Amino acid sequence: MEFLAQKRFAAGCVLCLLCLAVLMLAGCRKAGSGQSAELIQIDGSSTVYPIIEAMAEEFQIAEQGAVNVTVGISGSGGGLKKFCRGELAIANASRPIEASEIRNCQRAGVNFIELPIAYDAITLVVHPHNQWVQSLDVATLKQIWEPQAQGRVTRWSDLNPDFPDASLNLYGAGPDSGTFDYFTAVINGDERASRGDYTASEDDNILVRGVANDKFALGYFGLAYYHENSNQLKALAVINQQGNAVLPSLDSVRGGAYQPLSRPVFMYVNTQMLQQKGVRRFLDFFFAPKNRTEIITWVGYIPLAEATYERVLDILNQERTGSRFRDDAGHVVSVEQALHLL
Amino acid sequence: MARLRARSRRGPAQSHNPMPEAAISEALARRKRRDGWFALAGLLIMLAAVLTLVLLLAQLLVDGLPRLSLEFFVEFPSRFPQRAGIYSAWIGTLLVMLVTAFVAVPLGVAAGLYLEEYARRNWLTDLIEINVSNLAGVPSIIYGLLALGLFVNRFSLGQSIAAAGLTLALLIIPVVIVATREAIRAVPRNMREAAYAMGTTQWQMVAHHVLPYSTGSILTGIIIGLSRAIGETAPVITIGALTFIAFLPEAPIGGEFPYINFNWLDAPFTLLPIQIFNWLSRPQTEFHANAAAAALVLIALTLCMNATAIYLRYRYRRRVQW
Structure with a gap:
């Protein structure tokens, strides 16, 4: 008799736990709007993370759940590794992509557009x-x-x-x-x-x-x-x-006076993913004149000069692929040099 | 050792010419004093440990308590510290724990049962046993690396709830196995023999007697394993848990047929420890308050789970008497 009671108690315990779990899950039902929403996956540098997080947040509010954005912090190298395997729409990095990473991208058939987004x-x-x-x-x-x-x-x-x-x-x-x-x-x-x-x-x-x-x-x-x-x-x-x-x-x-310790930070966009409407809309949102200066300043970074942003937008709109932020010896060059603003 | 032996050799010799009474009581008093010193030292060390914990908790409470509100639980991460919450984090933690429990409990309990009741004692069983105890002590990041290669890339589960749940399940299966074995070992031999004497098969003996008697201890082990998994950060960071995610996975229970779906297994996720880690690394101190509040939630969760474990142990200890 007592064994039976024990068994029943154990079964009861398990059942209770399950019910609890189910109830909690049912509680989160209403927000399950993810069914048909487009997903943009972004990963990369933790330095650039606050900018991307703020943009993603505002973008999702503006899109009212039509597009979902996730942002990870795998580091510049980790993010670019995933990016060159074709797993991400956008990788962010606090340094320009390296030659070995470019080779990885080429091997996997990933073409990318390099966009400087702000200074740190x-x-x-x-x-x-x-x-x-x-x-x-x-x-x-x-x-x-x-x-x-x-x-x-x-x-x-x-x-x-x-x-x-x-x-x-x-x-x-x-x-x-x-x-x-x-x-x-x-x-x-x-x-x-x-x-x-x-x-x-x-x-x-x-x-x-x-x-x-x-x-x-x-x-x-x-x-x-x-x-x-x-x-x-x-x-x-x-x-x-x-x-x-x-x-x-x-x-x-x-103005370029604080040298050499100011550096650009980057987004790398997978060209194939650019065909998705959501990715394009996210980039348009990002580079909208109001957002790019206000949000970037708000999170403690320094926006590029307006003229520089126009050049960056040219690169994006013409879908000019490849990296231009390292010279032949692999040294990092300044934004002005890279974008031929000098 | 040598000194001990020397003393015991001297022992019988002393019994022939006994010490004067004053010397004996003096020696006794000295020993009692030494005892007292040791007790004091032990107490101080214990107090130091507890005090550190209390101070840490107090610091967390001071920093985090003002941020704890209902909204904190139903807001997504945000660039505004005041608006940021842990909605996606605690849902993620819950779903990952669900997967972990569903995988680790049956596997762990079955493995423990097999090793204890069915396996023949031979070199293979010994090997498995040594490996299981070793696995229980392997640093968690190693499991993360294994999972990154196996689940995320080879089985192409990606950075999903399923991958994280399986990773954490790997991490706690050894814990569950060890707990199960200890619980089963505590069932006296004569219970088994009595069952056999009544003509039961081995499975009947296990299912009707051994398992019901050891349920409490097994559940305790499971919960302790889960409360270890819930605070793990390293392995889930390795497999690439995300930090900003402002939407929830598709709910497992739906309004229309077939009412249950498994799309959420494939969804991206974040976890409480990762959210805490991220907030702590932010420059704004307001985010650090959020981290403290989230840490409080995590500690409360762990405490609740441990309390359940203690309660179950207490309840079953009282009911099962040999």
Whole structure:
């Protein structure tokens, strides 16, 4: 008798759990509008993610559920790998596509259109109590971050005898991030060549906290993270080729004065997928004059100049495929050079 | 070891000329003091661990509680921290757990049952046993990599709910197997023999006696396995769970015939841990509050599941008496 009761209880338990699950699922029925909606799959860099997320959100609201958009964060490399297998409509990347990735795309028969969408400015930051340094030039930055500096440049006074004789605590992007690739390329002259004895993190919030709590810190990360924490950080100006000390800002980045640390970020669009109405509408929405400046500024990035956007739209509308952001040696070129605006 | 032996050798010699009483009580007091010190040290270590947990929880509560509201559960992710919610995340978590449970429970329980009741003791069974216990300790990201190659690419399931559910099922099957075996092992031998004496077949013995007696412990093991799976991030990130998804999969229960569909298995998804991870990496601190609130939901879910497990264990312990 007791066995029976036990069995019944066990069966009851299982049944209850199932019912609960079914009820919860039934609860989400009303939103099951996904039956016939077109799906746009986007994946790629976590740096570009906030822009794409904001655009996708606004776009879906505007389309009222006719088109669904998903956005992932597999990183620039991971996103482009999927893209070149033909799994994505759009890949976003915080660096231009590489030659090996282009070969992968070609092998799979994927043609793509390369669209620069905004700038990110890598920002150099120190603790707000740091009074001894206002700006740095590229040579000094190289002296700090190049691989040979490891274990040798460890004190502020190593850079300049006027600086305090205190340890130089470095915070920077981790080797899995596009920021790291770009910073090492333009500062150390060699992509991915960097000293290793610094606090490295792919999570910029950790870097923010590190620099904000360390009087002798020097760090670099994306501009959006500086803007959100500007009360606990101090940005350094970077001395560009013309010899001017320039702080990162909308004008200095757009005008090309904040060099070499401002970089374009990209969307790569699969040409075949462009035949889908939804993808085309998403791109039209993205590059609508109001959206491209307002939304991109809102999420903390810097929109391209209006003239530059017109050139980008030309590329899109004429469906001109291929990449133009690396020179023959594989070095990244500026937006102006790439789009022949100079 | 050597010291112990030396002491025991000295032991009998001492019994011939006993210590003075004062010395004995002094030695006793010393030992009691030592005991006391150890108890204190243990208590302090325990308090440190609990305190850390309490502080973490308190921090989460302070950060996250103001964001917890009904809307938080029915809003999709958004660029506005105040408007963002975890709708797609908790539905995704629920559906993935459903797949995980449907796959891991029958497989795990059946495997445990087979190993414990049916399998002959030979080198093959030993090999399987060693592998199962080893698998229970494999880092979860390894399962993610396996699933990426096998489910996502080879079986071309893509980044779907089915792929994620299967991945997490792989992860907890060893846990379920081990729990099932332990539960079955706890059923006394004489119960089995009594059943055989009444002329039952082996299956009847298992189905009518062994399984009902061990249901509570098996369920406990299953729930503990599921509550491990619910917080897993690494394997689902590896197979490519999405971060922004502002629509729900097609509902499994429909209004018209055949009322049930399986299209949702193929749908893209996101999960609570991934949503938390994403919000934490945002520059705006308001998003960090969202992350704290979502973490609270996840902790509450895990706690609920563990509480159910404890309750079931308690209930069955009371009812089954040998």
